[in-house]
Amino acid sequence: MKSRFAAALVGACLALTTGATAAEFTFVALGDMPYGPREQAYPAFKSLIAEINHRAPVFTFHLGDTKSGLDPCSDQLLLEQRDFMNSFASALVYTPGDNEWTDCHRLLAGAYDPLDRLRFIRAHYFPTAGSLGGQPISLERQADVMPGFEPFVENSRFNWGDVWFVTAHVVGSNNNFDASDATGEFLARDEADRVWLADSFDKAGAADAKAVVVAIHADMFGSGFDPQQETFAPASGFKGFAETLVRKAKFFRKPVLLLFGDSHVFRVFHPFPHSAGNLTAMEVYGAELMHAVAITLRLDPAPMFTFSPLPNPALPAPPRPRTHVIGDLLHYPGLAAPP
Numbered sequence: 320m321k322s323r324f325a326a327a328l329v330g331a332c333l334a335l336t337t338g339a340t341a342a343e344f345t346f347v348a349l350g351d352m353p354y355g356p357r358e359q360a361y362p363a364f365k366s367l368i369a370e371i372n373h374r375a376p377v378f379t380f381h382l383g384d385t386k387s388g389l390d391p392c393s394d395q396l397l398l399e400q401r402d403f404m405n406s407f408a409s410a411l412v413y414t415p416g417d418n419e420w421t422d423c424h425r426l427l428a429g430a431y432d433p434l435d436r437l438r439f440i441r442a443h444y445f446p447t448a449g450s451l452g453g454q455p456i457s458l459e460r461q462a463d464v465m466p467g468f469e470p471f472v473e474n475s476r477f478n479w480g481d482v483w484f485v486t487a488h489v490v491g492s493n494n495n496f497d498a499s500d501a502t503g504e505f506l507a508r509d510e511a512d513r514v515w516l517a518d519s520f521d522k523a524g525a526a527d528a529k530a531v532v533v534a535i536h537a538d539m540f541g542s543g544f545d546p547q548q549e550t551f552a553p554a555s556g557f558k559g560f561a562e563t564l565v566r567k568a569k570f571f572r573k574p575v576l577l578l579f580g581d582s583h584v585f586r587v588f589h590p591f592p593h594s595a596g597n598l599t600a601m602e603v604y605g606a607e608l609m610h611a612v613a614i615t616l617r618l619d620p621a622p623m624f625t626f627s628p629l630p631n632p633a634l635p636a637p638p639r640p641r642t643h644v645i646g647d648l649l650h651y652p653g654l655a656a657p658p
Contacts, residue, residue: 351383378479382536384417388425481526
């Protein structure tokens with residue numbers, strides 16, 4: 320059956336209207352950058368930030384992995400990435416990736432203690448209940464509104480134009496589930512993510528929100544995901560979170576958009592066409608493809624997302640995006656033919 324959630328790719332960003340009650344607004348998503356040597360990666364990233372500032376979106380999401388897994392997890396490098404986020408002219412909402420902390424035990428990354436790096440990120444990226452960026456917006460944080468979840472300052476939500484935006488700390492490397500020295504960390508964070516997601520959907524439904532956008536880092540749809548059965552293997556670190564997302568999205572009924580990065584392929588698809596057909600997933604560019612995606616949300620007469628590549632002027636044009644067809648999905652005009 321066709322989803323009621325219509326999505327189309329457009330060739331250029333649509334007109335932008337600002338303000339929390341606008342009938343149409345544009346925000347930007349990016350992730351998995353900047354990667355590589357500073358002398359190459361930093362000028363290119365500055366070029367992309369300047370282009371985004373020129374486009375003037377209402378806010379931008381950075382979906383984690385602020386550096387490659389081969390770069391050191393030093394205080395200096397992590398603070399440099401935070402400073403980049405503060406150079407965005409509007410608000411910058413960040414959710415961590417695995418390269419910032421989970422994978423920092425690697426020798427090439429400096430053999431750091433991952434939990435120490437996580438503490439550092441929480442202290443320096445999330446010191447207050449506000450976003451990063453030049454014009455911060457107020458965020459409601461799980462740490463502040465849910466007793467028992469005080470460590471999870473990175474899980475946040477906000478409302479814009481009757482749309483609820485929710486971040487949850489779900490990372491690559493199987494969500495840190497199979498790291499033998501951090502199983503307790505995974506269990507606590509996974510519970511926090513699931514509780515936060517469920518509560519956010521409940522509140523969005525009670526507020527009669529027109530749509531929900533969920534932002535995470537991890538690509539959950541690789542090994543451990545069965546696209547035919549729309550299920551996750553027991554060994555998947557994403558199983559609990561994904562099942563909560565599907566259940567709540569189905570009950571919500573209105574459009575749900577999942578934003579993520581991790582695999583560096585810009586694609587738009589429906590991962591759960593039978594169990595949650597109103598949920599569309601979008602992965603951003605990343606790594607050497609240091610581009611962003613502009614997302615325009617039109618609220619009237621019915622909510623509809625459109626997705627536009629936002630190219631980095633300092634780099635070659637990005638490749639054509641991909642869509643995956645799993646089951647009977649609607650096709651996206653302008654997208655490349657399914658592989």
